[in-house]
Amino acid sequence: MLPWEFSLAWSGACLLAIVLYLRGLRQRRRRGEATGAGRVLAYLLGVATIYGVTQTHYDYLAQYMFFTHRAQHLVLHHAGPFLIALAAPLPVLADGLPIRIRHFSGWRPIARLLRPVYRTLQHPLIAPVLFVGLIYFWLVPEVHFDAMLSTDLYQVMNWSMALDGLLFWWLILDRRTPQQGGLGYGKRIAILLAVIPPQIVLGAYIVFSKNVIFDVYEVCGRAWPLDPLTDQLLGGLLTWVPATMMSAIGVLIILSFLFRDARKEDAADVSHATP
Amino acid sequence: MRRCIMALFVTLWIAGCSDPDWQTKDISGLMPSLAFELIDENGNTVSADQFLGKTTLLFFGFTHCPDVCPTTLSRLDAATQRMDETARDEIQVLFVSVDPRRDDAETLDSYTDAFGPQFVGLTGDKAALDKLTRRYRVTYGYGEEDSEGNYDVSHSSAVFAFNAQGEARLLIRDSDPMEAVVADLERLTGEA
Structure with missing residues (x-):
C-alpha cells in the first residue's frame, strides 16, 4: 500500500477526492437525501484503483514492464475514470465542500474563464480525437522512451491520461439528458464506436509486431526476467481487448439511459392523459 | 498550471532542437547528475565526486x-581503443554489479582487469544499489536458482x-553502431 515513489499530487488528489465525497455523503444523509450504494461503490472503487496504480508498489512494476504499464494506463485512462464518471459524484462532492469554499465569490469568474476551454475539450469531435490521440502520442517509441526515463515526463504522461480519461467518460456518462444539456445519446454512442478501430489497430500492431518496438524496458531492465516479445504481446492485448470492451460497456450504459428517459416520458404522458 | 505547461513546452522545444548531431540518445536534462556511494574493487567506500573530472560511463551488470x-564491456573497450590517445585517457567506465552476493571486491577486480585499465568495478548493499538504480530509472531482478546455485539476473543494458x-549526457544502447559510439564519446571528452 505504501507508495513506490511518493507523489504529493497523486496522494493528495486521491485523499481529497475521498474526504470530500465522504463529507458530502454525510451532509446528504443529514438532509435525508439518499445516495445509491452502487454509485458510492463505483466512486470509491474508481478512486482506489487510481491510487492503486500510481501510489503503491504497483507503480514500480508499471515502470519496468511494458504490459504492466499498459494495465496501469488502462486503469488511469479507462477503468478508473469510467467508474468515477458512472457514479456522477459532482453533487456529492459539492456538498462535501466546506461552506466557506462553496460560497467563495471567485467561483463564477473562474468558471467563466474555464468554460471555453472545457467546451473545446468536450466538443464531440475533439474529445474522441484527444482520447485516442493521447494513447497514440505516449506510445510513439521516442516519446515513450523519454517518458520512461524522465521522472517529470512520466508524471506528465500519467496525469494527462487520468485527466483526459475523466473528461472523456464524464462527457459520455453524463447523467443529464440531452434536454438538460447533456450530449445527445446518438452522438455519445458514435463517439464510443469511433474510438474502437484506432485502438484495435494500435493494439494489433503491437501484438503482431515481430520486433521489440519499445526498447526502453530492455535498456532499463525489466522487473523480472521476461521475454521482451511476450511482454510486448501482453501489452498489445491490453491495449486492444479490454480497452475496446470499455466502449461496448459504455454503449450498453447509454442504451440504459435512453430506455430510462423513454420510460420517464411514458410515465409523464400517462399522468397527463389521466386528469 | 500555466507555468507547468510553459515549462513543458520549453523542455520539449529545447529537447527538440538541441544537438541533432549526437548519434546516440541525448539525455541531457532528462536524467539527474552522477551521485552514488558504493564499494570499489579494493573494498573501500567511494562516492561519485571522486570520479569527476573525466568522462564517465556507467553500466549495471554482474560478473556471471x-x-x-x-x-x-568489450564493445566499450573497442570503442575507447578507436579513440585518439588523449581522449582515451579522459574516459573511465564504472561497472556496477547488481549481484553483490556473488561479486565481492576481488571477483570484480579480476573481472574488470580483463577488459582494461579504464574499467572500475563497483558494488554495494541492496540499499545503495536500489538508490542508484532508481535514480537512473533502471532496475534489476533475480531469476530462480538452479540445482547448482546459478541464477540469472535481469539488469539494464544501457x-x-x-x-x-x-552531468548526464548520453544513453548508449547495445544497438547503437560502433562508429556512432566512438564519435559521440570523442565529442563528449572534447567538451571538457
Whole structure:
C-alpha cells in the first residue's frame, strides 16, 4: 500500500477526492437525501484503483514492464475514470465542500474563464480525437522512451491520461439528458464506436509486431526476467481487448439511459392523459 | 498550471532542437547528475565526486552474466581503443554489479582487469544499489536458482554517459553502431 515513489499530487488528489465525497455523503444523509450504494461503490472503487496504480508498489512494476504499464494506463485512462464518471459524484462532492469554499465569490469568474476551454475539450469531435490521440502520442517509441526515463515526463504522461480519461467518460456518462444539456445519446454512442478501430489497430500492431518496438524496458531492465516479445504481446492485448470492451460497456450504459428517459416520458404522458 | 505547461513546452522545444548531431540518445536534462556511494574493487567506500573530472560511463551488470555484460564491456573497450590517445585517457567506465552476493571486491577486480585499465568495478548493499538504480530509472531482478546455485539476473543494458562535471549526457544502447559510439564519446571528452 505504501507508495513506490511518493507523489504529493497523486496522494493528495486521491485523499481529497475521498474526504470530500465522504463529507458530502454525510451532509446528504443529514438532509435525508439518499445516495445509491452502487454509485458510492463505483466512486470509491474508481478512486482506489487510481491510487492503486500510481501510489503503491504497483507503480514500480508499471515502470519496468511494458504490459504492466499498459494495465496501469488502462486503469488511469479507462477503468478508473469510467467508474468515477458512472457514479456522477459532482453533487456529492459539492456538498462535501466546506461552506466557506462553496460560497467563495471567485467561483463564477473562474468558471467563466474555464468554460471555453472545457467546451473545446468536450466538443464531440475533439474529445474522441484527444482520447485516442493521447494513447497514440505516449506510445510513439521516442516519446515513450523519454517518458520512461524522465521522472517529470512520466508524471506528465500519467496525469494527462487520468485527466483526459475523466473528461472523456464524464462527457459520455453524463447523467443529464440531452434536454438538460447533456450530449445527445446518438452522438455519445458514435463517439464510443469511433474510438474502437484506432485502438484495435494500435493494439494489433503491437501484438503482431515481430520486433521489440519499445526498447526502453530492455535498456532499463525489466522487473523480472521476461521475454521482451511476450511482454510486448501482453501489452498489445491490453491495449486492444479490454480497452475496446470499455466502449461496448459504455454503449450498453447509454442504451440504459435512453430506455430510462423513454420510460420517464411514458410515465409523464400517462399522468397527463389521466386528469 | 500555466507555468507547468510553459515549462513543458520549453523542455520539449529545447529537447527538440538541441544537438541533432549526437548519434546516440541525448539525455541531457532528462536524467539527474552522477551521485552514488558504493564499494570499489579494493573494498573501500567511494562516492561519485571522486570520479569527476573525466568522462564517465556507467553500466549495471554482474560478473556471471553470460552475454550482455561481456559484450557491452568489450564493445566499450573497442570503442575507447578507436579513440585518439588523449581522449582515451579522459574516459573511465564504472561497472556496477547488481549481484553483490556473488561479486565481492576481488571477483570484480579480476573481472574488470580483463577488459582494461579504464574499467572500475563497483558494488554495494541492496540499499545503495536500489538508490542508484532508481535514480537512473533502471532496475534489476533475480531469476530462480538452479540445482547448482546459478541464477540469472535481469539488469539494464544501457550505458549512461556523464561529462566531466558529472552531468548526464548520453544513453548508449547495445544497438547503437560502433562508429556512432566512438564519435559521440570523442565529442563528449572534447567538451571538457
